[in-house]
Amino acid sequence: MSAVQQTRQRVLLSPPDVGPREEELVVEAVRSGWIAPLGPMVDAFERGMAERTGRQHAVALSSGTAALHLALLEAGAKAGTVVIVPTMTFAATANAVVYTGAEPFFVDCDEETGNLDPELLERALGDLRAAGEVVVAVVPVDLLGRCADYTALLPICERFGVTVVSDAAESLGSTHAGRPAGSFGSTAALSFNGNKVMTTSGGGMLLTDDAATAERVRYLSTQARQPSVHYEHTEVGYNYRLSNVLAALGIAQLERLDEMIERRRSLRQRYVKLFADRVGVRVFQHPGDAGDNCWLTAVVVDPQHTGWLAGDLRKALDVAGIESRPLWKPMHAQPIFRSARSLLTGVADRLFDTGLTLPSGSALQPSQTERVMRTVTEFLGRV
The missing domain is CATH 3.40.640.10 (Type I PLP-dependent aspartate aminotransferase-like (Major domain))
Known part of the structure; x- marks a missing residue:
């Protein structure tokens, strides 16, 4: 290639x-x-x-x-x-x-x-x-x-x-x-x-x-x-x-499982540093992730403090050819399960609205990782 x-x-x-x-x-x-x-x-x-x-x-x-x-x-x-x-x-x-x-x-x-x-x-x-x-x-x-x-x-x-x-x-x-x-x-x-x-x-x-x-x-x-x-x-x-x-x-x-997990963990730490000084953005499930496999790293965005939405970052990444997606859409909100019974507080709905999952794979090449970091950095510099 x-x-x-x-x-x-x-x-x-x-x-x-x-x-x-x-x-x-x-x-x-x-x-x-x-x-x-x-x-x-x-x-x-x-x-x-x-x-x-x-x-x-x-x-x-x-x-x-x-x-x-x-x-x-x-x-x-x-x-x-x-x-x-x-x-x-x-x-x-x-x-x-x-x-x-x-x-x-x-x-x-x-x-x-x-x-x-x-x-x-x-x-x-x-x-x-x-x-x-x-x-x-x-x-x-x-x-x-x-x-x-x-x-x-x-x-x-x-x-x-x-x-x-x-x-x-x-x-x-x-x-x-x-x-x-x-x-x-x-x-x-x-x-x-x-x-x-x-x-x-x-x-x-x-x-x-x-x-x-x-x-x-x-x-x-x-x-x-x-x-x-x-x-x-x-x-x-x-x-x-x-x-x-x-x-x-x-x-x-x-x-190879342990080495693959370590690469995912390393990538998560880069995201933690990238968003560390951004008010209104938190890396989801961090801190407290010492025992996690870091399968997917996500951020949760509070638009009242950031002035921008998780969806805005997703669009910027998409333009750059980078996949991202919201957290799981809750089952009670899925059309097939809307008639199902549930006990809700609204937390899952908020996480779906404000969360965004970022590239997290152990197979990502250094050039791809840098592209992601550069795109996020440029987006944060504009908003």
Whole structure:
């Protein structure tokens, strides 16, 4: 690629970070003949991920959404039950609830982190129980790589006898109270989508300490096939297993995970310095991000103090060929979920209106990083 092409190439938020090691292991998988789902790379990937997250069992799946779906089925989610979901999340969290036939109930978030508000959760659980509702699970989401406040959330859920399914899709490599992301809850779901901190192109993982749950998930994710010579099925299953070739990518990415996180952290620190003296702008989830994987760095803009909107910065970046986007649009505001029940304070709506996610990927080249910093600096000099 020429220097001119590199200059004009759009800078993405979080492009895949792959290199020679990934190529080496993918070629090894292809040459081994293990192309279809399952195989030695899948087994090794599961062992490595279980060790990394401190779990007893890991099941490699086709997506993080698949992991959430199966985890919720195991928690008892079905028609006539309720699952509590943070309203500040990606649609996959809520969609997985709908797949089971259960009803998602949306709860607002904490201002500083965007994660599920423990006090609101407790109120929601109390109100739903008083109304005779059957709440089978709570799904905390580790937003942008910041672990939810499990120290507060887990005792609340335990008091109400409700299963916790941790949506750790964005937080692999992060920690909370000295424990790794993915280690919380009865089950946890990881995502290896192309824009995540590590990728298998597409893919996910279900984590658990319960052997029976892991075995059940393996069974359901391979079309619930019975152990017979012919194809025998006694219940509905799913085609959710990860391929051996993609697992090879995952093994290489896991080897490089810490260095990739460090590059993201370094980029966050540059943003912190860039906005340090700007009244009305804060780097979202900072300070307090020492245990975060810094998957995506965002800023929150208070236009009453800045005189400009987050959308103004987004437009300036777009003109320069740089991708940015608002924080997640809350689920209660999505057209498909507008009739869903919720407990809201307005925090998620404010974060959506005032937040902007900036390029944060570990694969960003120095020239791209400098282009982003220069564009932001020039914008701040104009406003």
